[in-house]
Structure formats: structure tokens, C-alpha cells
Amino acid sequence: MGDTIRTIFLIVAFSILMAFQINMAADIRTTHQLKNGAELAIHDAMLAYNKEELSKGKVVFNQTYAKKYLVDSLNANLKLTGTATSTILYPKKDSFFTQPVKLLKVVFVDESNTKSFPYTYKDPEYDVTQILKRPGIVAILETKAPRYFKGKDTIVRQATSFEFQQSWVEN
Template sequence: MGKLVFSVLMIVIWWMLHALQMDEEVAMQTVHEAKRAVDRAAHAAAQQVDRDKLEMGIISIDPALAEVATLSYLRNNLSLDTQLAPLPGSFLRDQVEVKAFAIINEDESFPYTYRNPLYDYEVTLRRPGVVLIAHVKYPRLFGVIAPVEWDLKGSAELVY
């Protein structure tokens, strides 16, 4: 009888360890996919040239177009709706929050160092660029690990 109870307990422990490993692997896949989406969104925003200023020889990012591009890339790459809430079939379950979105334009002197102590982020830009910080929550599969949330940071410069 003791061996049977021991065997059942070992099977339960093995299942929990297996669930923990699966949860951790899916969490890593989630953070990598979300980080790629944030990087792509920042890059897309940084490429939105202000054509009116460009005609005057000033290289600048159009803030309105940059914001639209950022949200569009986040929605498309993370399967989100217009409120940044996950669509059916998305690997996320909670709404994505844009915590910081900064456009560093020609009115700054370059190289420019962007600092955000709240999110412990610093980046040096050599030309006009965009900084994006988005908050993503991991939808745990089994509830074996504690809730996991990330502030994913991305930046990009205008390429010309």
C-alpha cells in the first residue's frame, strides 16, 4: 500500500514539474514574440517621415503617422483589436498597455540620450527616433508559476 501511495505522489509531482516546464517555455515564447512586435512597431513609427518638413530639408518624424503606425503594428503582430485587447486566437489574454511612447525629433541635439527612470530604460539616438515601452502580461497555462508581466522596450531611428 505504501508503494502505491508513493507512486501516486511521485506521478503528481512529475506532472506538476512538467506543467511548470511547459509554462516557462510558453512564457519565453510569449516574451520573444511580444518583444519582436514592440521592436517592429517602434521601427515602423520611426520611418514615418514628415513630408512637409522634408520639403524644407528638415528630417523629422510625423507624430500622428508614427502613432498610427505603432498601434497598427502592435495590433497586427499581437492579434489585438483597436483597444489593444487580444482577439480570439491571440496568444495573449490581457490587454497590452503602451506605457511610454516618445518621438525624439529634430528639435533635440544629437546624439540624444533618452532616459526613463520609471522603467529603467536608457537609449542613445544619433538621429530622430522613437521609443516605445509596452506592458504585456503572460497568460499562464496551468497556474503553476507566479503571474509574469513584462515592460518591453523598443527604440528605432529614422533611416535615411
């Protein structure tokens, strides 16, 4: 009888630990997926620089196209749906994400709105500080990690920045 009770206790304890582990792995994977998707999307958005301003030696982003490229890249890489004017992107059926991804902020730091670099971007609302050595874009995204077992939702927020590289310019 004692062996049976110990066995049942071990099975229950193992099941609880596995549930915690699987949920934690989902949190970690969500963080990685969101970070990687955001980095790719910001890189794509950086390609929407104003060529006329660049010929004058200034880096200025076309914010309309940059936002479109950013959202298109998030849609393609994270399997989401949304438009350039969307702040909420919804997951497709084959997406890892089960909850919408919110595009909390996209900030363009270029030579049309900043006098000198390096520039320190601070956002007290989301507790984000990014130092940009050159013109760049900062994006803040948020979603909830999927729960495979009942538990408190984990909100994953990712702030990502990318700086303009002169080597990208076509010759």
C-alpha cells in the same frame, strides 16, 4: 506498496515540474512576441516622417500618423484591437495574448525636440535607458503572460527603440 508510493510521488513531482515549465515557456514566448511586435510597429511608425522637413535636412516625425501606424501594426501583427488614441489594446480571440497589451509610452526623439545626437533617453519610471545615434522612436509596452496553470501573474514589459535610416527615403 513502496513501489506504488514512489510511483505516485514521481507522477506528482513530474506534474508540478511540467506545470512550472509550461508557465515559464509562456513567459518566454510572451516576451518574444511582444518584442517582435513592438519592433515591427516602431519600424512602421518611423515611416511617418515629415517629407517637407526632410527636404530641409531635418528628420521630424508626424506624431499623429506615427502613433496610428504603430497601433495598426501592433493590431495586425499581435492580433489585437485598438485605435490610434488607445493606450490599451485588447487581444482578439485568435491572439496568443490573453490579457490586454498596454502602450505605456511612445516617445518621439527627432530634430524638432532634440539638439544633437547621439541622444540618451532615460525614463526613471520604467527604468529604461536607450541611446539613439539618430532620430528615433522609443516605445514601452506591457502585458501579463498567460497562465496555463495556476500561479502568480508575470508582468512582461518591453522597451524598444528604432532609429531613422536615411536609406528609407524615397528617391
